[in-house]
Amino acid sequence: MQKEEIYTKLFGEFNNLTIMVIGDVMVDSYLWGNVDRISPEAPIPIVALKKRENRMGGAANVALNLKALGARPVLCSVIGDDEKGNAFIDLMNREDISTSGVIRSKGRVTTTKFRIFGNNTQMLRVDEEIDNDLDDKDRNSLSQMILSIIDHERIDCIVFQDYNKGVLCSDLISDVILKARSMKIPMTVDPKKKNFEAFTGVTLFKPNIKELKEGLKLDIDVKDPQQLDEAARVLRKKQECEYVLVTLSEHGILISLEENGEDKTLRIPAHLRSIADVSGAGDTVISVASLCLALNCGPYEIAYISNLAGGLVCEEVGVIPVNKEKLLREVLSLI
Numbered sequence: 390m391q392k393e394e395i396y397t398k399l400f401g402e403f404n405n406l407t408i409m410v411i412g413d414v415m416v417d418s419y420l421w422g423n424v425d426r427i428s429p430e431a432p433i434p435i436v437a438l439k440k441r442e443n444r445m446g447g448a449a450n451v452a453l454n455l456k457a458l459g460a461r462p463v464l465c466s467v468i469g470d471d472e473k474g475n476a477f478i479d480l481m482n483r484e485d486i487s488t489s490g491v492i493r494s495k496g497r498v499t500t501t502k503f504r505i506f507g508n509n510t511q512m513l514r515v516d517e518e519i520d521n522d523l524d525d526k527d528r529n530s531l532s533q534m535i536l537s538i539i540d541h542e543r544i545d546c547i548v549f550q551d552y553n554k555g556v557l558c559s560d561l562i563s564d565v566i567l568k569a570r571s572m573k574i575p576m577t578v579d580p581k582k583k584n585f586e587a588f589t590g591v592t593l594f595k596p597n598i599k600e601l602k603e604g605l606k607l608d609i610d611v612k613d614p615q616q617l618d619e620a621a622r623v624l625r626k627k628q629e630c631e632y633v634l635v636t637l638s639e640h641g642i643l644i645s646l647e648e649n650g651e652d653k654t655l656r657i658p659a660h661l662r663s664i665a666d667v668s669g670a671g672d673t674v675i676s677v678a679s680l681c682l683a684l685n686c687g688p689y690e691i692a693y694i695s696n697l698a699g700g701l702v703c704e705e706v707g708v709i710p711v712n713k714e715k716l717l718r719e720v721l722s723l724i
Contacts, residue, residue: 392724393721396717396720399681401459406545406546407543408462408544408545408547409548410449410548411448411565412552413552413557414446414447414448414468414556416477416502417444417450418502420441420503421438421441422439423436423437424512436505436506436512444709445481445484446502448464448548448550448552449464449477449481451548451676454672456484456485458676459713460680462486463538463544464486464487464491465538466490466492467491467492467527468491468494469497469519470493474493492530492531494527496524498519500517501518502514502515503516503517518554520553523555532561532565535561535564545683546576546682547569548675548676549576549578549591550675551578551580551584552581553583559587562587563587566591577591577592577682578593578595580600581600589628590630592630593678593691594624594630594634595671595678597636597637598611598636604624605620605624617635617637617654621633631646632644632646640659641696642657642659643692644688644691655689670699670703671699677699677711694720697720701715701716701719
């Protein structure tokens with residue numbers, strides 16, 4: 390089979406997958422306008438508002454990416470019983486993503502990131518959130534619901550998408566990992582500093598370079614391949630995972646693994662692009678990596694396709710899911 394047929398078939402098989410996404414969801418609220426003068430009250434630009442827009446963000450953007458790639462996402466999270474929570478549920482319904490895994494809590498507010506754009510340039514971000522851990526009631530409700538879904542549905546991969554907003558805590562993480570390992574369901578994680586070490590035993594661990602440095606408490610020179618390789622190897626051993634996939638921004642991506650008893654690192658350079666906005670790129674990378682992992686792709690394919698996908702969404706302003714057809718065309722043009 391020719392490479393073109395292999396990748397076309399692979400992208401077609403995305404449509405057969407059901408992926409569970411667990412983590413912090415949020416509303417990405419955009420205010421778009423024009424700037425043509427400075428405020429007389431302070432040395433700041435005045436944005437004349439032209440358009441408002443709400444989008445699904447955080448772990449919900451992973452769900453959107455998975456859906457855009459043809460898979461069925463099962464999104465599990467906790468949001469507030471508030472106005473922004475209503476807006477979030479409306480967005481899920483509009484995208485035809487099931488809300489059955491989302492719990493409404495009177496003790497939480499729905500995380501909202503307000504991004505203000507003037508002349509297509511982000512001027513300011515305002516965050517509204519509660520980032521303390523879920524209380525016992527909400528955590529137990531979410532954990533029981535997740536375990537029940539795993540018992541009653543065929544889940545091809547589980548994604549932990551952590552934004553340090555309190556949905557993912559060590560007890561819940563360990564419960565899900567234990568369950569998934571018993572059922573041989575592959576797991577991926579896009580970690581943050583707070584729960585970094587709690588994800589021991591997942592299949593694929595995907596930090597960016599900043600998270601790798603913070604998680605290992607090391608000052609790593611991103612331009613030194615030996616330092617990077619060693620740090621990824623140390624993390625892989627420490628977290629007892631099969632793969633460590635490190636996104637390196639303009640330096641590309643690397644994946645660390647063990648092959649035939651030997652440590653191995655594959656490195657893929659960044660593809661030259663016109664970068665408009667890096668928001669949401671990590672969500673796209675973990676989405677594509679999870680689909681490839683669920684289909685038993687090799688480490689090169691996981692890193693290669695994920696790297697291209699993350700770069701593609703950086704060409705657009707705002708947090709948006711990857712375009713499946715565009716990604717496939719790019720993959721085929723570069724093989």
